[in-house]
Amino acid sequence: MLLEKLRAEVLEANLELVRRGLVLYTFGNASGVDREQGLVVIKPSGVDYDDLRPEHMVVTDLNGKIVEGNLNPSSDLDTHTLLYREFPAIGAVVHTHSEYATSWAQAGLDIPALGTTHADYFxxxxxxxxxxTDEAIGGRYVHETGVAIVKRFAGIDPMAVPACLVAGHAPFVWGKTPDDAAHNAVVLEAVARMAIRTVQLNSLAGVSQSLLDRHYFRKHGANATYGQKS
Structure with missing residues (x-):
């Protein structure tokens, strides 16, 4: 069986989405990529999470051609593979329809940086x-979803902001590993929930650039100070 370790990691990321309440029924999916082999492991389409096993994960190439697996891959495969091709630093992608992040997506709004919890991750x-567009929806819809994300990230480092909301749809989130991507998806939902409540209390709320810098760079980059040194 190809990529046994990555299969197990992708399965665990999918199950983490369930444990954290980010998906309902068979909604959502997680995938991971092996950059050396140019292969993607992704959840199969429409299979109950309780029934998922590592051997059920589908292996494809970076263009979505099935390499190993007897089940149909996630219907969002073309979005995942496009993101892997366009964002070479990422190692995993997660898609959910989590309640608060999806609310922002359905409203067609960016989630503003309003405090240090947001700044720690984004x-x-x-x-x-x-x-x-109607043409995109009627054509290669899933591919065009990825195109819209990549277009929106012109001038934005996808590793500094590891999530995007697809207007009228829901969030796509990524990370260095499947566990990292699932972690970011959980934090995104918390940030989205807090942001909705914050703007209800104060529509003019925001965070200063200095506070954003302080909190982001204490966790990220060469001079990060958060956590323990290995």
Whole structure:
């Protein structure tokens, strides 16, 4: 069986989404990529999470061609593979329809940086794409979803802001590993929930650039001070 370790990691990321209440029924998916082999491992489409096993994960190449697996891959495969091709630093992608992040996506709004919890993970607003055109929706819809994300990230480092809201749809989140991507998806939902409550209390709320810098760079970059040194 190809990529046994990555299969187990992708399965665990999918199950983490369930444990954290980010998916309902068979909604959502997680994948991971092996850059050396150019292969992607992704959850199969429409299979109950309680039934998932490592051997059920589907292996494809970076263009979505199935290399190993008897089940159909996630219907969002073309978005995942496009993100892997366009964002070479990422190692995993997660897609959910979590309640609060999806609310921002359905409103077509970026999630503004409003405090230090946001700044610890996202270096600036979490962007929302432009709505897909009727032509895009009627054509290669899943591929065009990825195109909209990549277009929105022009000038934005995807590793500094590891999430995007797809207008009218829901969030896509990524990370260095499947566990990292799932972790970021959980934090995104918490940040989205707090942001909704914050703007209800004070529509003019925001965070200063100096506070954003202080909190982001204490966790990220060469001079990060958060946590223990190995």
């Amino acid at each position: 270096y600036g607003p979490i962007p929302c794409t432009e709505p897909l």
